Each structure stands twice: as structure tokens, then as C-alpha cells.
Amino acid sequence: MTFTVPTPCNIDTVNEALIAAGYNNVDIFYDPCNSDNVSVSRRYEGIGKPYYQKQTTGYETAKQWAEDFEAGYFRLQLEEDEAD
Numbered sequence: 001m002t003f004t005v006p007t008p009c010n011i012d013t014v015n016e017a018l019i020a021a022g023y024n025n026v027d028i029f030y031d032p033c034n035s036d037n038v039s040v041s042r043r044y045e046g047i048g049k050p051y052y053q054k055q056t057t058g059y060e061t062a063k064q065w066a067e068d069f070e071a072g073y074f075r076l077q078l079e080e081d082e083a084d
Contacts, residue, residue, distance in 0.1 A: 005070050009063040011038075017066070028065055031056065038065050040074070 001022040006013040015027045031039045034056060041054045059065045068074065 003066075003070055005063070005066040009066055011062045014062045014066045028062055036060060038062055040065075 003017060003021040003023060006017040011028055011030065018024070018026055018028075025043050027041050027043070028038050029041060031037060031054070037056045038059050038061065039054045039056050044053065057065055059068070
């Protein structure tokens with residue numbers, strides 16, 4: 001799976017790029033309770049509605065998160081979780 005930082009880079013385009021790269025179980029969004037941070041959400045399909053486990057990254061922009069993801073941060077943990 002190859003993720004490339006999109007241009008222009010915003011939450012919507014990052015999410016589209018994640019799906020295009022095969023990371024359809026990850027999206028980023030601004031947490032309305034903590035709008036200064038970008039959060040990571042892992043979507044788990046179970047019985048009923050999908051549920052979300054979100055982790056605040058502390059990064060202020062989608063671009064910073066996307067650049068770090070492209071560089072390989074976060075992906076190793078994600079791939080380990082998927083292997084379980």
C-alpha cells in the first residue's frame with residue numbers, strides 16, 4: 001500500500017488518498033471537542049453500526065499528519081494491528 005500526500009492537502013483529500021492507497025480503515029478528522037488537534041480513527045465493523053477508536057495525534061494540520069504517514073510513521077502499528 002502506497003500512500004502519497006495529496007495536493008491540495010486537507011482532511012477530505014487525505015481521507016480520499018488513504019482509501020485510494022488501500023487504508024480504508026483509517027481516516028482523520030477534527031475532533032469537535034478538541035479542534036486544535038487532528039485525530040486518527042480506526043473503523044471496526046462489527047454487529048450493528050461501525051464503531052470508532054480515535055487517538056489524538058497532537059498534530060495541528062492534516063498536511064503534517066499526512067507527511068508523517070507517508071514517511072512511515074503510524075503505518076507499522078496499523079499493519080501490526082491488521083495482522084492480529
